[in-house]
Amino acid sequence: MSKKIxxxxxxxxxxxxxxxxxxxxxxxxxxxxxxVYGHREAVPAGVPFExxxxxxxxxxxALFSKYDFExxxxxxxxxYVGESVTDPxxxxxxxxxxxxxxxxxxKNHGVKKIVFSSTCATYGEPxxxxxxxxxxxxxxxxxGRTKLMIEQVFGDYAKAYGLKYIxxxxxxxxxxxxxGSIGEAHNPETHLxxxxxxxxxxxxxxxxxxxxxxxxxxxxxxxxxxxxxDLAEAHRLALEKLDQYSGYINLGTGVKTSVKExxxxxxxxxxxxxxxELAPRxxxxxxxxYAAKGKGETVLGWMPTYMNIEDIIATAWxxxxxxxY
Ligand code: UFG
Numbered sequence: 001m002s003k004k005i006x007x008x009x010x011x012x013x014x015x016x017x018x019x020x021x022x023x024x025x026x027x028x029x030x031x032x033x034x035x036v037y038g039h040r041e042a043v044p045a046g047v048p049f050e051x052x053x054x055x056x057x058x059x060x061x062a063l064f065s066k067y068d069f070e071x072x073x074x075x076x077x078x079x080y081v082g083e084s085v086t087d088p089x090x091x092x093x094x095x096x097x098x099x100x101x102x103x104x105x106x107k108n109h110g111v112k113k114i115v116f117s118s119t120c121a122t123y124g125e126p127x128x129x130x131x132x133x134x135x136x137x138x139x140x141x142x143x144g145r146t147k148l149m150i151e152q153v154f155g156d157y158a159k160a161y162g163l164k165y166i167x168x169x170x171x172x173x174x175x176x177x178x179x180g181s182i183g184e185a186h187n188p189e190t191h192l193x194x195x196x197x198x199x200x201x202x203x204x205x206x207x208x209x210x211x212x213x214x215x216x217x218x219x220x221x222x223x224x225x226x227x228x229x230d231l232a233e234a235h236r237l238a239l240e241k242l243d244q245y246s247g248y249i250n251l252g253t254g255v256k257t258s259v260k261e262x263x264x265x266x267x268x269x270x271x272x273x274x275x276x277e278l279a280p281r282x283x284x285x286x287x288x289x290y291a292a293k294g295k296g297e298t299v300l301g302w303m304p305t306y307m308n309i310e311d312i313i314a315t316a317w318x319x320x321x322x323x324x325y
Pocket of ligand 1: 079081119120121143171172173190191192193195207208209210211221222223259282285289
């Protein structure tokens with residue numbers, strides 16, 4: 001039997017788009033997820049699904065005993081920055097202890113390759129922009145710290161146990177599958193683009209703009225929105241690179257878009273007005289975060305295909321208009 005790719009957290013937003021991409025490229029995946037935030041419906045038909053939890057080592061042991069894995073893609077994390085401040089234990093247990101459990105199961109079963117979902121939140125407050133991988137890492141919330149801790153664990157496990165790893169530091173994941181089959185479905189939703197689209201649909205009273213007094217051209221925060229299908233492709237390229245390279249790679253477009261520009265683009269894409277309310281700044285939001293072009297291209301040979309924010313929002317809108325979960 002051929003070896004398989006374990007996609008831990010493959011029923012979540014970025015995980016499910018990556019599974020769809022890998023399946024289309026002929027990879028033999030197994031999805032494992034605890035379904036706390038993931039959606040069973042997001043896993044393509046024909047891809048084996050196993051319920052497993054990072055904090056239940058016996059479920060990991062059963063998973064690794066049942067299948068012969070070549071590599072692991074690890075998306076299974078809690079990712080609400082605000083909640084990580086109010087309930088850090090939840091984040092350290094799942095994102096750190098849980099990942100150590102996963103690495104232990106890999107070690108016990110001789111699986112040496114991992115691609116990991118890291119984040120630009122490991123950098124903290126930007127000291128310069130655009131941000132490259134050498135930017136100092138001083139995360140300002142527990143969520144970012146959990147991701148940085150695991151990046152550091154990888155370096156030690158690589159030296160001691162021969163682990164091969166690539167940690168992908170995403171900027172702002174956005175959009176949905178171009179065919180509308182899967183998309184972003186967080187509960188609760190906190191991300192800008194789905195909230196704007198839901199306000200346009202009348203499912204929410206308005207979008208609150210968190211801060212209009214930032215030192216940016218229009219006073220609102222600038223972010224680097226990277227399409228989820230481009231992220232999916234980067235994971236496949238990382239998987240294929242693990243024999244030659246271990247390290248950390250930013251995934252962004254290098255294009256910065258403000259909150260107000262997102263709202264205008266969404267109005268253009270949908271042809272409808274978005275009700276807006278001006279609100280105070282949200283704690284912990286840097287004025288601008290965007291990626292320097294570099295290792296994605298030079299190490300992975302990766303180039304994002306969605307460089308226009310309207311194209312990204314159009315895929316999110318197609319999903320929001322006909323959501324399946
Ligand atoms: N925003 C609003 N109103 C809202 C929601 C968001 O104005 O209702 C603004 C935010 O203040 C921010 C921008 O829209 O300026 C984007 O906010 P998101 O919550 O969509 O995304 P973040 O940039 O806060 O978070 C993303 C990822 C996190 C990651 C973080 C790194 O979702 O997982 O980038 O900074 F940690």
